[in-house]
Amino acid sequence: MKARVFVTLKNGVLDPQGRAIGQALAGLGFDGVEDVRVGRMFELTLADGTEVSTIEEMARKLLANMVIENFRVELA
Amino acid sequence: MKARVFVTLKNGVLDPQGRAIGQALAGLGFDGVEDVRVGRMFELTLADGTEVSTIEEMARKLLANMVIENFRVELA
Numbered sequence: 650m651k652a653r654v655f656v657t658l659k660n661g662v663l664d665p666q667g668r669a670i671g672q673a674l675a676g677l678g679f680d681g682v683e684d685v686r687v688g689r690m691f692e693l694t695l696a697d698g699t700e701v702s703t704i705e706e707m708a709r710k711l712l713a714n715m716v717i718e719n720f721r722v723e724l725a
Numbered sequence: 726m727k728a729r730v731f732v733t734l735k736n737g738v739l740d741p742q743g744r745a746i747g748q749a750l751a752g753l754g755f756d757g758v759e760d761v762r763v764g765r766m767f768e769l770t771l772a773d774g775t776e777v778s779t780i781e782e783m784a785r786k787l788l789a790n791m792v793i794e795n796f797r798v799e800l801a
Contacts, residue, residue, distance in 0.1 A: 683770040689767075693760070
């Protein structure tokens, strides 16, 4: 089975990478870029029947830094 | 307006980061992790009326490395 885990910075956490990308886009001539937030996406191929709770535990233990990040699990 | 750009490695491109994460998950006791692929997600806040074609151009020019990556645009 396939699952996706999306990891994003919590609101209020500064995203210097996103800010740099926003400035680079403006430098390339793209107007109207108000904000850029960068996140990670994990595409997991798992044994059939893996519970969502197990995937959430993978995210809490390894994939996401729970101090500054949120995660969302999506079954593909 | 909000848009998301998902950048993933093309099929066949080796993902050492994903492999390392897969091994780490196994080491944490998670069985049944067959494969892990890591991608990036960009959450863009753009001026209203920004065309999808413009967002695709941002991806081609900056957000994705078109030699080894694919991208997908999603309007939020």
